Amino acid sequence: MSARTGVATLCYVYAVARDTPELDAIARRLGAVGPAASPLRAVRAEGWAAFVSDVPADRFGEEGLRAQLDDLGRLEQLARAHHEVVAALFGTLTVLPMRLASVYADDAGVRGMLALSARTFEPLLQRLDGRREFGVKVYAEPRPASRTPAAGGPAASGREYLRMRRAQREGERRSYGEAEAMAERVLERAGQFAVACVRHRPQAGVLSSAAGENVANLAFLVPAAQEDAFRAALDALGSVRPGVRVEVTGPWAPYSFATTAAAQEETHAS
Amino acid sequence: MLPEPRDAAPAQRQVALIDLLDRLLNGGAVLTGDVVLSVADVDLVHINLRAVIRSLGPGAPAPW
Numbered sequence: 001m002s003a004r005t006g007v008a009t010l011c012y013v014y015a016v017a018r019d020t021p022e023l024d025a026i027a028r029r030l031g032a033v034g035p036a037a038s039p040l041r042a043v044r045a046e047g048w049a050a051f052v053s054d055v056p057a058d059r060f061g062e063e064g065l066r067a068q069l070d071d072l073g074r075l076e077q078l079a080r081a082h083h084e085v086v087a088a089l090f091g092t093l094t095v096l097p098m099r100l101a102s103v104y105a106d107d108a109g110v111r112g113m114l115a116l117s118a119r120t121f122e123p124l125l126q127r128l129d130g131r132r133e134f135g136v137k138v139y140a141e142p143r144p145a146s147r148t149p150a151a152g153g154p155a156a157s158g159r160e161y162l163r164m165r166r167a168q169r170e171g172e173r174r175s176y177g178e179a180e181a182m183a184e185r186v187l188e189r190a191g192q193f194a195v196a197c198v199r200h201r202p203q204a205g206v207l208s209s210a211a212g213e214n215v216a217n218l219a220f221l222v223p224a225a226q227e228d229a230f231r232a233a234l235d236a237l238g239s240v241r242p243g244v245r246v247e248v249t250g251p252w253a254p255y256s257f258a259t260t261a262a263a264q265e266e267t268h269a270s
Numbered sequence: 271m272l273p274e275p276r277d278a279a280p281a282q283r284q285v286a287l288i289d290l291l292d293r294l295l296n297g298g299a300v301l302t303g304d305v306v307l308s309v310a311d312v313d314l315v316h317i318n319l320r321a322v323i324r325s326l327g328p329g330a331p332a333p334w
Binding site for chain 1: 285286287288289290291292293294295297298299300301
């Protein structure tokens with residue numbers, strides 16, 4: 001229950017950080033945030049702090065949350081609101097970003113979570129200190145089959161049409177194979193400058209508006225001192241082959257490396 | 271491939287929703303305690319959403 005408005009509220013958690021005195025000033029500076037535009041504040045327990053804001057219980061209770069997550073428009077609003085807070089915090093200090101829609105009943109619930117997980121925070125945060133996440137996506141871009149006589153034009157006959165289709169499929173297969181080879185090179189070269197890598201599912205569907213077929217969707221955790229070398233390595237790879245495109249996103253707060261599963265799966269560069 | 275200026279704050283640019291959802295629904299710390307909606311439920315929602323997104327897209331086979 002919010003003391004200010006008397007409306008029933010829940011506690012939305014954005015990120016966890018080491019407890020330091022300046023957290024309150026950082027929270028105040030960010031002001032009203034999140035899906036309900038309520039003040040960001042720090043809830044503390046056992047040397048750790050969670051950045052939270054109050055959200056209305058009707059929209060963030062189990063039913064409300066389910067409805068929000070099932071509606072792409074509302075999901076986008078929530079995701080962007082969450083990201084805005086995490087990105088702003090991450091620009092200031094090392095934080096452990098929470099998964100979307102981490103909602104607790106009240107401050108006591110958040111303190112309980114901090115106390116329960118306290119031992120896991122330090123190794124996770126240590127791994128994120130001084131590092132940022134970059135996304136690298138590799139796409140296959142099938143080219144028109146240029147060796148077909150009537151490429152681009154109408155087929156003169158049924159046989160000609162079939163030949164063109166076959167050449168096109170072959171081009172697609174080749175391009176896909178080259179893109180997969182490129183993904184391996186990206187893992188090898190970019191991996192030299194990253195301390196960890198996570199594979200996300202290749203992107204597809206209406207939200208994936210990029211041209212071509214996404215063959216690899218990778219995330220790398222890169223130390224600040226290695227960022228230039230990491231980018232240079234990718235730039236060098238990205239310009240090599242036609243039919244393959246490499247796209248870099250970020251820097252991101254280290255969402256992909258904030259899970260204990262990611263910590264176990266990480267591949268260390270030598 | 272356009273390198274971003276090194277000091278660009280992540281929040282200053284509009285990121286692609288699909289890149290954001292990859293991270294916010296698969297990444298991020300999942301902690302125990304008195305959560306309103308369990309993580310397994312969120313995963314289920316995610317899988318449903320993925321199915322919806324994919325079924326509306328071009329008919330490529332699912333990679334998983």
